[in-house]
Amino acid sequence: MQPDRHEISVSVNGTAYRRNVESRMLLSDFLRHELLLAGTHVGCEQGVCGACTILLDGAPIRSCLMLAVQANGHELSTIEGLASDSGELSPVQKAMHEHHGLQCGYCTPGILMTMTAFLKQNPSPSEEEVREALSGNLCRCTGYQHIVDAMMAAAQAMRASAP
């Protein structure tokens, strides 16, 4: 059987890409292997761990549960796009750093993408809401408390700097 290939155009962190992909290529593998954006991590590849979470048109999704060909025409955001061009960390990244919200860091890109979208929609979340928002991202190092602390701090910092 000849590989089934398709031409796709996607925007990732504002940069347009055109690639020819095999239909069975997962979006997570496309980002890592074709675009060499390896900040998106791959854990379970069955939609459980959340490490591969990216934003599809602004909404967090599992990139291991989507085919690259399905992303044709869509806008994606990944961990590589969070910091500014000069390297300044986003408020969510900064808070994770300051509150020791990561140890091994494997789950961190997924958590940052999930929570960046969440805090945009919910600028004043309760701790309970933060925990619920984090429920789809597994972390085996931190016990979550420092991540929750970081997110509460990030929300506060973002509110303080909002116009």
Next chain:
Amino acid sequence: MKPAPFKYVAASSLDHALTLKAEHGDEARFLAGGQSLIPAMNFRLARPAVVIDINGLDELAGIAHGPTIRVGALTRYCALERDSEFLDSCPLFADALPHIAHPQIRNRGTIGGNLSHADPASELPALAVAMEAQMRLKSAGGERRLAASEFFEGSLTTGLAADEMLVEVEFPALPPRSGACFMEVSRRRGDFAIAGLATIVTLDAEGRCTKVRLALCGVGETPVDASEAAAPLVGHACADRPIEAAAAAIRAAIEPAGNVHASADYQRHLAGVLAQRAIRTAYQRAANAA
């Protein structure tokens, strides 16, 4: 690349999708949210030769309100969660949606994909049975309706023919003075239910039950319709004795198989506890709705 090779086609219209399905039959799978199909393909438990992507078919997404609430198959969980009119008219969803996996999954997963997948531990099949939903099935050759109670035939098995797609789900609006409640117990938040239970209680002007609908998930090969077992409630106001009688009948009516998280006895026990709690809550909500 984990899935086995397949031919991918983005359907340009519903007719296009149905024509392709008629042509390829069981060799083809519809791809909606992909939250069940893609993991199965990653594990190579599913190896479709043709994947028909229906995500571009906007006519399949959306909620039409009215005496019958019609929900397009491609409507995503997140769209259901955000529609307050829908949650008011179909209150079981307000209780159940937060239990369905996690926000990232709810941003992609669809009602039609969930019901067509027919996982007996999933919440929505039990909701469809409790609410007496009608499934609208379409093929290139025509269209038919199937009651939810007939749609689910076994674990991951439905009444869909090889050339059919579930295109819409119709939920009858609840009668006046009705209250609904869904509860479940799972090992962790977002996991599949060890046992879950959906009930709708309708009361007369004196607060006596005139009708009860009750279905469970996670305790059988299909969602289990236990409305008959709950019938001891009919004619009674909210009181310990009829509710305990209904719970006992429900425990006796189900045949859970047990799993890695729970023995069959524990599942049966949970069904009884959930029945009592959910029925009481549904009574209260029905009284408040009056």
